[in-house]
Amino acid sequence: MQLSTFLIQLLNGLQYGMLLFLIASGLTLTFGVMGIINLAHGAFFMIGAYLVFQFARIYEWPLPLACASAIVAVVVLGSIVERAVLAPLVDRDHLDQVLVTYGLILIFDELAVVLWGKDVHAAEIPAMLRGSVHISDMIVYPVYRLALAGAGLVCAIGLYLIVAKTRIGMIVRAGSHDRSMVSALGINVGPVFALVFGLGAALAALAGILAAPILSVSPGMGDKIIIIAFVVVVIGGIGSIKGAFVGALLVGLFDSFGKVLFPTVSSLVIYALMALILVWRPNGLFGKAA
Amino acid sequence: MTKDITFSRRTFTKAALALCGTAVTTATPLRYALGADPLKIGLILPYSGVYANFGEGITNGFEFALKKRGGQIAGRPVQVIKGDDQLDPKVGSEVAQKIVTRDNVDLVVGTVGSNVLPVLQKICTDNNKPLIVPTAAGNDTTRVQCHPLVFRVSHSNWQMTSPAGAWLFKRGAKRVMTMGMNYATGKEEVIAFSDEFKKAGGEIIDQKWPGLKELDYQAYFADVLAKQPDAMFTFFAGSNAVEFVKQYAQAGLKERVPLFGAAYLTDSTLLAAQGSAADGVITSGHYAPSLDNAANKKFLADFKQATGKDGDINSMHGHDSVEVVALGLEKTKGDIKDSAGLSQALQKVEFASPRGPFRFSRARNPIQNIYAIEAKGGQLRVIETIQKDVEDPTAECKV
Numbered sequence: 001m002q003l004s005t006f007l008i009q010l011l012n013g014l015q016y017g018m019l020l021f022l023i024a025s026g027l028t029l030t031f032g033v034m035g036i037i038n039l040a041h042g043a044f045f046m047i048g049a050y051l052v053f054q055f056a057r058i059y060e061w062p063l064p065l066a067c068a069s070a071i072v073a074v075v076v077l078g079s080i081v082e083r084a085v086l087a088p089l090v091d092r093d094h095l096d097q098v099l100v101t102y103g104l105i106l107i108f109d110e111l112a113v114v115l116w117g118k119d120v121h122a123a124e125i126p127a128m129l130r131g132s133v134h135i136s137d138m139i140v141y142p143v144y145r146l147a148l149a150g151a152g153l154v155c156a157i158g159l160y161l162i163v164a165k166t167r168i169g170m171i172v173r174a175g176s177h178d179r180s181m182v183s184a185l186g187i188n189v190g191p192v193f194a195l196v197f198g199l200g201a202a203l204a205a206l207a208g209i210l211a212a213p214i215l216s217v218s219p220g221m222g223d224k225i226i227i228i229a230f231v232v233v234v235i236g237g238i239g240s241i242k243g244a245f246v247g248a249l250l251v252g253l254f255d256s257f258g259k260v261l262f263p264t265v266s267s268l269v270i271y272a273l274m275a276l277i278l279v280w281r282p283n284g285l286f287g288k289a290a
Numbered sequence: 291m292t293k294d295i296t297f298s299r300r301t302f303t304k305a306a307l308a309l310c311g312t313a314v315t316t317a318t319p320l321r322y323a324l325g326a327d328p329l330k331i332g333l334i335l336p337y338s339g340v341y342a343n344f345g346e347g348i349t350n351g352f353e354f355a356l357k358k359r360g361g362q363i364a365g366r367p368v369q370v371i372k373g374d375d376q377l378d379p380k381v382g383s384e385v386a387q388k389i390v391t392r393d394n395v396d397l398v399v400g401t402v403g404s405n406v407l408p409v410l411q412k413i414c415t416d417n418n419k420p421l422i423v424p425t426a427a428g429n430d431t432t433r434v435q436c437h438p439l440v441f442r443v444s445h446s447n448w449q450m451t452s453p454a455g456a457w458l459f460k461r462g463a464k465r466v467m468t469m470g471m472n473y474a475t476g477k478e479e480v481i482a483f484s485d486e487f488k489k490a491g492g493e494i495i496d497q498k499w500p501g502l503k504e505l506d507y508q509a510y511f512a513d514v515l516a517k518q519p520d521a522m523f524t525f526f527a528g529s530n531a532v533e534f535v536k537q538y539a540q541a542g543l544k545e546r547v548p549l550f551g552a553a554y555l556t557d558s559t560l561l562a563a564q565g566s567a568a569d570g571v572i573t574s575g576h577y578a579p580s581l582d583n584a585a586n587k588k589f590l591a592d593f594k595q596a597t598g599k600d601g602d603i604n605s606m607h608g609h610d611s612v613e614v615v616a617l618g619l620e621k622t623k624g625d626i627k628d629s630a631g632l633s634q635a636l637q638k639v640e641f642a643s644p645r646g647p648f649r650f651s652r653a654r655n656p657i658q659n660i661y662a663i664e665a666k667g668g669q670l671r672v673i674e675t676i677q678k679d680v681e682d683p684t685a686e687c688k689v
Contacts, residue, residue: 120529
C-alpha cells in the first residue's frame, strides 16, 4: 500500500469512526444506565436528518437555526418516547424491549414515508465547507469530512468531560455499574434516565444532521447505521463511553482498511473483528463482568 | 373411538367446504351480472422497502394508462387487485398465491425485484396466467427461464449496459475501473459492460463490489486516485445511487475520473437529491424523459395533466405494461382463456413507446434503442443513440 493511500484510509477510518461514535454513545448510555435496548435509536438519527432537510431546504431557515431546531425537536420526541413507552419497560425482559422498540422503528419509518414520501432527498453541504483540500497530488480530501471528524472529536471530548468530571456524570457511571444501588443511596434515577436518554437522542440527531449531506435522506436510513452502531457498542463493552469511542475508531479503521486490503470480504471484516474481540473479552473491551 | 372422531371431523370439514363452495358459486354470477365480464389484473410490486419508489411510479403510470383507455381493455372493464411483495421472495410468494389462486386474476403485472420474480413467475405459469414484468431485469428471465406466458416490458440487465462497452472505448477510454452494488443486478449490468469493453480492446483495471448496505464509499476512492483510470463505470440504484454520486463528487473525483453508469445511477427521481453532484454524469439506458419523439411528448404532457406529476422511467414502464396487455388483448378480442393464442398475440405487439420503437424478441424481451444520457442542471439529456434495436441474446431461450 502506498503511503498516500494509507494516509487517506487512516483519515477515512477516523472520520467514519467519529460518526459512528455519535450514534453508538447514545445507544451505550441508554443501555448502560437504563438497561434498555433501544433499537429505535436509529430513528432519531433519521428524524434529525429529515428535520434539517425540512427546515433548511424547504423552509429555508438559516442553517444554525435549522440544526438547533432539529436537535431540540428530536430531544422532545425522545423524551416523549422515553416517558410514554420506555420508562414502563425498564424492569421488563430485554425481549419485550426489543419487540417494542422494533415496533417503534416501523412506526417512525412509516411516519417518514407519510410526511416526506418515498423519494430520496438530500441536504446540501454548507457553502463554507464545500470543496476539497489538496494535501498532495495523490491526497485530495473533502473539507466537509474533516469538519465531520472534528465535530465528532469535540463531542467525544465534551461527553468524556461530562461523564468523568461532573456530578451527573458520576451518577451516570454509578448507574451503569449498579442501578439498584444508586437508587438505594437515595438518588432519584428517573430524571437522570430522562437526561441520559435526551442526551443520547440529541447525539443521534446531531449525527443524522452531520451525515445528511453525505448520505441520502430516505426512509429506513437509520436502520442501516444502527446495526453497525450495535457492533460498536458490543465491541466497546455495553454501557462504556470509553468503549464506544475505542470501538467506533476500531470499526471505522477496520472498515476502511478492509475495503482496500480485502475488497472481496470487506463487508465481513468488522463482524470478524467483533467475533474475535468477543472470544478474547466476552464483555467487550471495556465492559463490566456479567 | 379415534376413528369416529376423525371421520366426523372430516365430514365436518367437507360440509363446511361445500357450504363455502355454494356460497362462492352463487355469489359470483350476482357480482358479474352487473356489467360486462371484468378483466382482473393482479398488480404485484414493492410498495415498501428500498424500491418502494419504483412500485409507486409503476402504479402511477399503470393507472394513468388505464384511465386513458376509459378503464377498459378490449371492451372489458378492468378490475385491479394490488399486492405489496415488499421486495421479499417469501412475502411475494404469499401475496402472489393469494392474488393468483384465491382472487383468481386473469393476468399479473409484476414485479421490480429480480429476487422476487422467480417465485412470482412460478406461481403465474403453474396456474397458466400471463405475467407482464414491468421492471425486474435479471437476464435469465428471458433466457434460460423464458416462458411463453412471461413478457418483459423493461429491459434485461445485459441490454442496458453492454452497448456502452464499445461506445466508451470509442470515446477514448482505454483503462476503466468499475464499481457495482454486490447483488445479481449490479453484477449482471457491470459484467455486461466489462465484457464488451474488453472485446473492444479496453482494459478493466479493477472491479469493486460494495455491499447493498454500504453507507460510505469514501474508503474506495483512495484506490481510484492511486490507479488513475480513464473512466469509472458503475451500477448503483435508489438511495445508494444518491450516496455514491454525491460522495464521488465531494471527493473531487468527478473532474479527474469521469463517471459513467447504467441509467439507474441518475434516475430522474434521484436527480433533485443528487443536485450538482450529478452534473456531467453520463449513463446508458433505454429511456429518459427528454427523449425527442412524438409518443414521449404526448405521454409526458398527458401524464402531467392527469396526475400533476412528471413522467419518469417507472411511470413509463407502468404505462407500457398496460399498452402491451391492451394491444395483445385487442388482437384476441378480449379472450384470455386460450393461452397459446394469447401468447402469440402478445408476442406480436408492436407500438411507438415513449422510449422509441417497441417490439418483442423471440424470448419476449423488448428490442429497443439504447441511448447515452447526460445529467445536467437537474435534467436528463439524451446526447446520442448508442445503438439502435438492441436485442438481448435469445439463444438460451428454448421455448
